[in-house]
Amino acid sequence: MAGEERNLKVRIDHVEKIYDGRQGKMVALNGVDLDIYENEFICVVGPSGCGKSTLLNIIAGLLEPTSGAVYVDGKKVEGTGTERGVVFQQYALFPWLTVLKNVMFGLKLKGMPDDQAKEIAMKYIKMVDLEGFVDAYPKELSGGMKQRVAIARAYAVQPEVLLMDEPFGALDAQTRTQLQAELTKTWQEEKKTCFFITHDVEEAIILATKVIVMSARPGRIKTIIDIDLPYPRTQDLKMQKEFLDLKAQIWGEVYQEYLEVRK
Amino acid sequence: MDNKKKSKLQIPPWGWLIISFLVAMLLWFFLSVNEKTARSFPFLPAIIEALGTVISRGILAEDFLSSMISVLSGFALGFVTAVPVAFLMAWYLPVRNILEPWIQFIRNIPPLAYVPLVVIAVGVGRKPQIIVIWLATFLIMTVTIYQGVRNVDETLLKAARVLGAKDKDLFVKVVFPATTPFILTAVRLGVSVALTTLIAAESTGASAGMGMRIRSFSNSFEVAPMLLYIILIGIIGITSEKIIKTLERKLTGWQEKREI
Numbered sequence: 001m002a003g004e005e006r007n008l009k010v011r012i013d014h015v016e017k018i019y020d021g022r023q024g025k026m027v028a029l030n031g032v033d034l035d036i037y038e039n040e041f042i043c044v045v046g047p048s049g050c051g052k053s054t055l056l057n058i059i060a061g062l063l064e065p066t067s068g069a070v071y072v073d074g075k076k077v078e079g080t081g082t083e084r085g086v087v088f089q090q091y092a093l094f095p096w097l098t099v100l101k102n103v104m105f106g107l108k109l110k111g112m113p114d115d116q117a118k119e120i121a122m123k124y125i126k127m128v129d130l131e132g133f134v135d136a137y138p139k140e141l142s143g144g145m146k147q148r149v150a151i152a153r154a155y156a157v158q159p160e161v162l163l164m165d166e167p168f169g170a171l172d173a174q175t176r177t178q179l180q181a182e183l184t185k186t187w188q189e190e191k192k193t194c195f196f197i198t199h200d201v202e203e204a205i206i207l208a209t210k211v212i213v214m215s216a217r218p219g220r221i222k223t224i225i226d227i228d229l230p231y232p233r234t235q236d237l238k239m240q241k242e243f244l245d246l247k248a249q250i251w252g253e254v255y256q257e258y259l260e261v262r263k
Numbered sequence: 264m265d266n267k268k269k270s271k272l273q274i275p276p277w278g279w280l281i282i283s284f285l286v287a288m289l290l291w292f293f294l295s296v297n298e299k300t301a302r303s304f305p306f307l308p309a310i311i312e313a314l315g316t317v318i319s320r321g322i323l324a325e326d327f328l329s330s331m332i333s334v335l336s337g338f339a340l341g342f343v344t345a346v347p348v349a350f351l352m353a354w355y356l357p358v359r360n361i362l363e364p365w366i367q368f369i370r371n372i373p374p375l376a377y378v379p380l381v382v383i384a385v386g387v388g389r390k391p392q393i394i395v396i397w398l399a400t401f402l403i404m405t406v407t408i409y410q411g412v413r414n415v416d417e418t419l420l421k422a423a424r425v426l427g428a429k430d431k432d433l434f435v436k437v438v439f440p441a442t443t444p445f446i447l448t449a450v451r452l453g454v455s456v457a458l459t460t461l462i463a464a465e466s467t468g469a470s471a472g473m474g475m476r477i478r479s480f481s482n483s484f485e486v487a488p489m490l491l492y493i494i495l496i497g498i499i500g501i502t503s504e505k506i507i508k509t510l511e512r513k514l515t516g517w518q519e520k521r522e523i
Contacts, residue, residue: 062421082427092422096440096517105436106426137517157426 411445
């Protein structure tokens with residue numbers, strides 16, 4: 001994205017998170033600094049326990065940092081806000097609501113009248129190709145479809161920043177690949193800033209403009225790698241040298257951390 | 264050929280119901296002619312005759328009404344107290360820590376055991392009946408609803424919050440609907456407990472009621488009307504359960520399959 005006008009969207013300013021556990025204090029995040037620019041697609045990779053979910057929850061306002069702060073558009077994050085949408089790994093659809101009502105949930109909370117909320121919801125349900133399932137309940141949907149609904153629901157309230165916590169982690173390889181392609185397309189159309197957590201290095205390279213490798217215990221940012229591959233990034237790309245080089249480089253960084261954790 | 268054989272063996276559910284009914288009738292008939300059990304199990308004609316008598320004497324309507332008033336008021340009191348207590352227990356640790364052991368303790372005492380105590384405290388009549396049913400239904404429903412509130416998925420609350428839900432919205436739009444299946448299960452269990460407890464509650468000094476009448480028939484060795492009343496209580500029980508189950512299916516059909 002070099003050479004373009006860059007607006008700072010999210011500033012993570014020396015965020016520290018310490019948990020008081022039974023075995024004493026546990027430093028989950030040790031002074032994380034990161035600037036995220038508008039329309040960037042950030043993928044965070046790192047071994048489990050490196051605090052990547054903690055970081056996402058702090059940006060979302062679901063957790064408070066022990067020290068430091070997060071700013072979105074220059075405004076300090078205090079609690080949740082609809083300018084920051086979240087997609088969870090466990091889908092988190094309301095099982096008593098139909099697909100349509102799930103996607104309308106956030107819009108109704110804004111006090112939007114029914115027909116207007118429905119119109120917007122339908123737009124995003126179409127975007128994720130589920131117009132045939134508007135009246136279905138979550139239990140009638142496959143995992144991939146559920147996550148599509150969750151993505152539509154997050155987009156419907158039109159957040160500035162979309163936070164995704166291993167959203168495709170529970171899906172099979174085919175569905176995963178398909179949703180990655182869909183997500184890239186949506187991201188290009190909707191121009192949102194994305195912050196995406198994954199443990200899958202290939203997934204990170206396919207999606208991201210920038211891959212962040214986190215180190216564990218205490219969690220901090222280890223390396224930032226720009227991915228300058230052109231979109232759309234197809235499956236063929238996975239066979240090409242530039243992709244494989246990136247994969248080797250990132251995987252090496254992550255693996256080193258993985259060994260650290262095992263010690 | 265194979266197909267034909269298979270379809271021959273296929274009996275629809277209502278068919279099984281008829282078979283089951285006939286088997287029971289046969290067993291009943293056997294009990295009514297067997298020398299040792301004949302006195303306790305008079306057969307259908309005697310029961311129908313007894314039905315005619317209790318209707319014409321007006322006692323069936325009176326007993327049914329009286330029992331229903333006790334059951335419904337006791338159950339209603341149990342429900343309106345169980346819901347807030349269950350929520351308070353789920354949300355406030357001190358409330359839970361103080362109440363839970365006692366709720367579990369009293370729940371394990373058969374109501375029949377403490378009926379006399381209640382009668383001594385408040386006297387005979389409808390009052391002790393309602394109190395005992397209230398207590399029994401309150402306990403079972405509190406435990407069930409409490410489990411439901413505690414079971415609300417944390418991720419759903421998070422999801423609602425990031426979509427802009429405030430505390431009030433969380434309760435109305437997430438906690439309440441998520442708890443509905445448990446509340447309906449609590450209602451079903453509560454009604455069942457209310458009926459069971461009723462008989463115990465009425466057995467000491469009631470002026471009318473299904474349970475009281477069984478006792479009085481027993482004192483005068485009127486076996487046929489006694490058996491009739493027992494069957495009627497069974498019919499009341501299964502009917503109410505069927506009604507609530509239908510309600511459950513209608514209101515909580517969105518659930519992934521789960522049976523309690």
